[in-house]
Amino acid sequence: MGNNLTLTDQLQKYFGFDRFKGQQEEVIKSVxxxxxxxxxMPTGGGKSLCYQLPALMMEGTAIIxxxxxxxxxxxxDSIRSFGTDDGIAHFLNSSLSKHAVQQVKEDVSSGLTKLLYVAPESLTKQENVDFLKSVKISFYAIDEAHCISEWGHDFRPEYRRIRPIIQDIGQAPLIALxxxxxxKVQHDIQKNLGMLEANVFKASFNRPNLYYSIRPKAKPEQQIIRFIKENEGxxxxxxxxxxxxxxxLAELLNVNGINALPYHAGMDSATRSGNQDKFLMEKVDVIxxxxAFGMGIDKPDVRFVIHYDIPKSLEGYYQETGRAGRDGGEGQCIAFYSYKDIQKLxxxxxxxxxxxxxIGRQLLLDTASYAESAICRRIILLNYFGETMEEPCGNCDNCLNPKEQIEASDEVQRALVAIQEVKEKYKAEHISDILxxxxxxxxxxxxxxxxxxxKTGDDHSHHFWNAVFRQSMIAGLISKDIENYGLLKLMPKGLAFIEKPEPFMLVRNHNYAELEEEYNNVSGPTSGSAGDPELFGQLKDLRKKVSKKLNLPPFVIxxxxxxxxxxxxxxxxxxExxxxQGVGDGKARRYGKEFVALIKNYVDDNDIERAQDMVVKTVANKSKSKVEIIQAIDRKMSLEDIADSKSIAMSDLISEIEAIVNSGTRINIDYYINEVLDEDHQDEVFDYFxxxxxxxxQAAxxxxxxxEYSxxxxxxxxxxxxxxxxx
Structure with missing residues (x-):
């Protein structure tokens, strides 16, 4: 008991806290x-204290x-702020000058330094190994230890070399955090570090204050701007x-009056750490x-974490969402999900x-199944980390808005038989076409x-069958061969299912592609009609009239x-x-008069309040790039060269040109088309349109x-x- 008292006293003395959090005390005793x-210990549990306090108490220097x-x-910086002497903690990495390295070594050798932080790259340098051999080491702490495992979400090969180097420097206890x-990752870490016999302390992964939600990735920018404006400050x-x-995205948010800054590894470090500090000091609301951001960011009151892109693994997702609500207050975790993103990854x-x-494929599959599931999100997440939770949490989108499910064993069986019939040699798209x-x-x-x-599946849409394939994959009935263009293969479980189908609940509402189409035709999450269905109808009629008069297909207008x-x-x-979207100067002038007149009458007749502030303003800097593209085409530069000069893919360049033409600017790319298509083929496509x-x-x-055509x-x-x- 006496020792216990001194531990809490030590905590008070060094850090000014009067009690430990969670399992900190047991961990520190073990060390x-x-x-x-x-x-x-999940984010926010106070991991670093587990090695900082023992390092200050023990004889020698701890290597972190x-x-x-x-x-x-x-x-x-934070440890120095608790102590009196700056020499008490140092780091040794590539950012230090020769002189600074000398100072560090002197402080360590004189026994002044209690904690020495080292990057794994610096640890491998022979001069550092030789120096550390002369030092009395209290223990080694390996932080962010998931970097050791290839199954971890942030694998770093140099972490695999830590164990042999430690052996070389000299034995001392290890603490991995x-x-x-x-x-799987835990076992991997312990095995690689040779610490299978270690004392293991595992805190619960449940963060009850976090709200988890997945949204279809349709007009994500608009959804994000609306969300932030509803959560101002x-x-x-x-x-x-x-x-x-x-x-x-950072630029778009600023244009729309949201105070946001970017952060990524490509920025120079002064700007980057400046942006991080502004976020910590609340000079800016959104990062x-x-x-690369947020590792060890200790901001307790992050109120939302949004994933614009679905992460590559659930571990990464958990780690990143874990930065929300560390103070126990509200934390909204929203991820935008589109199956296309999984395909891109x-x-x-x-x-x-x-x-x-x-490994990558398995991690992605876990992510997709989390996103598409109808089960309580928290149950799935905790289960992934080996924890069970009996009751649904009541604080996630699936608990609060249950998704419709339908019994689909018959459909699943039809899909599997189709895969079998084409001898597992085709992709999902093609098999959907067959069905x-x-x-x-x-x-x-x-x-x-x-x-x-x-045609055995013509009672359902293409989207429906794609959902069947995805959910069959998640259920382990089929797999996708990424090496071979994503051909669908039957798993043993799938073959058994063909012989003897079992009940299969298909999540109906998660027909993301259909949802995306719906979203893309409307503003934000409203019903399937366009913004104002009556006006939309009138605009369509007017477009038809104009198209007859000018003898043009309606979509040209x-x-x-x-x-x-x-x-x-x-x-x-x-x-205005x-x-x-998609109009621009030329079209507005050429066809706009009748359309704005119609809208003005409609607005007056129906007393409509125009919410001009909700217009999501787009970023104007695209215009410079557009002008450059137009000039390059005027000079008859080959499109490949233009794409290279802008370092974008050919398909992205074509999208840019489409946008230019759709908004009414005339462009002549005949010089390029004549090289890739002969005259007959050109005429055929032109007549088709x-x-x-x-x-x-696709229809074309x-x-x-x-x-015939690409x-x-x-x-x-x-x-x-x-x-x-x-x-």
Whole structure:
């Protein structure tokens, strides 16, 4: 008991706290007694204290191995603020000058330094190993230990080399700490560090104050802006996968009057740490970041964490959402999910070593099943980390808005039989075509319209069958071969299901693709009609009239999304019309007069209040890039060269050109098209669009034959058509 008293006294003396949190005290005792110790403590549980306090109490210097330079600096500053002498804590990493390194070594050798933070890269340098051999080491602490495991969400190969280096420097107890680890990752860490006998301390992963929700990724920017405006003044973090998206989104938020800053590894470190400090000091409400951000960010009152892109693993997701509500107050965790994002992440894995692909694919599957499930989110998350929870939590979207489920064993069986019939050699898209009876060029050329399963699923939509494939994959009935273009393969469980179907509940509402289409045609989460259905109808009639008069297909005048946007924003002047999605200066002037007149009358007749402030303003800097593209095309530069010079993919360049043409600017890319398509083919596509009801590329491919034309060729011809006919 006497010892106990002194432990709390020590805590008071060094850190000014009068009591320990959770299992901190037991962990610290384990370290003081010289045992190897493994600590699994969710974010906000006070992990760092578990090695800081024993380091201050014990004889010698504790070596803290940590992957993040910014984090080391924060921790060193915070420990120095508790003590009197700056030498008590140091870090050793690549950011230090020769002179600074010398100072660190002197303080360590003289016994002044109690905690020495080292990056794993610095630990491998022979001069550092030689120096540490001469030091009395109290223990080694390995922070962010999940970096050791290939199954962890942030694997770093250099972490695998920690054990042999420690052996070389000299034996001392080990303490490994992480905020997220599945049973597999935990075992991996202990095995790699040679600490299978360690004392293990595992805190619960349940954070009852966090609200988990998944939303369809449709107009995510608008949803985010609306959410932040409803939560004004609260601190939040938005995670994106790419640096480019971080920059764009931060800029878009600022244009819409939201105080936000970007944060990613590509920025220079002064700007980056400046932005982090502004967030901590509440000079800015929102940080838009890649996952490089927030490691060890100790801001207790982050009120929301939004994932613009679904993360690559549930561990990553848990770690990032864990930055919300550390003070026990409200924390909303919202992730935008589109199955397309999962496919994009799968594409990135192509060409990586097979073992890495296997792991990556499994982690993605777990993420997709979490997103698409109808079960309480918290039950799934805790189960993933090996914890059971009996009752649904009542604080997630699935508990508060239960999703509709339907019994679909018959449909699942039909889908599996179709996969079997084509000998597991085709992708989901193609098998959906077989089931729904769509006669595409590919179906024709493989004679798949003669199969038994052809058209056996025409009672459902394409989207429905894609949902069946995804949920069958999640249930382990089929798998997707990423190496081979995503061919669907039957698993033993799937073969058994064909012979003897079992009940299968399909989550109905999670037909994300349909939801996305619905969302994309409206503003935010309203019903399936466009903003104002009556006005939308009138605008469509007017478009028909104009198209007859000018003898042009309706989509050349304004596309549907533009009419939808008009029925939401009610533009009543040509100036306002220019801001409507896909309109722009040229179209507004050429066709706009009758449309704004109609809208003005409608607004007056129906006493409509126009909420002009809810217009999501777009970022104007795109115009510079557009001007450069137009100039390059005027100089007849090849499109490949333009794409290279802007370092974007060809398909993204075509999207940019489409946007330019759709908003009414005339562009001539004949010089390029003449190189890729002969005259007859050009005429065929041009005539197709002249007669077409809609401007869909897929419909054109179906009609003209996918073996005849590529998607790129059709898109280029559509640009030519829109430019010549409409502009």
């Amino acid at each position: 003081l007694e010289g045992n190897d110790t493994f600590v699994l 191995i940590s992957p993040l330079i910014a984090l080391m600096k924060n921790q060193v 992480t905020a997220t680890a599945t049973a 609260k601190s939040g973090i938005i995670y994106c996968l790419s640096r480019k998206k971080v920059e764009e 838009v970041a890649t996952i 799968e594409k990135f894995m192509q060409g990586k070593p097979v073992a890495e692909q296997e 729904t009876g769509r006669v595409t060029a590919a179906i024709k050329s493989f004679h798949h319209d003669e199969l038994k399963t052809f 304004f596309q549907d999304p533009s009419l939808t946007d008009m029925s939401i924003q009610y533009p009543i002047t040509i100036e 019309l220019k801001h409507i 002249r007669e077409a009801e809609e401007d869909s590329v 491919l179906d009609e003209l034959g996918e073996d 998607e790129e060729e059709i898109r280029l011809m559509r640009i030519k058509f829109m430019s010549e006919m409409g502009n």
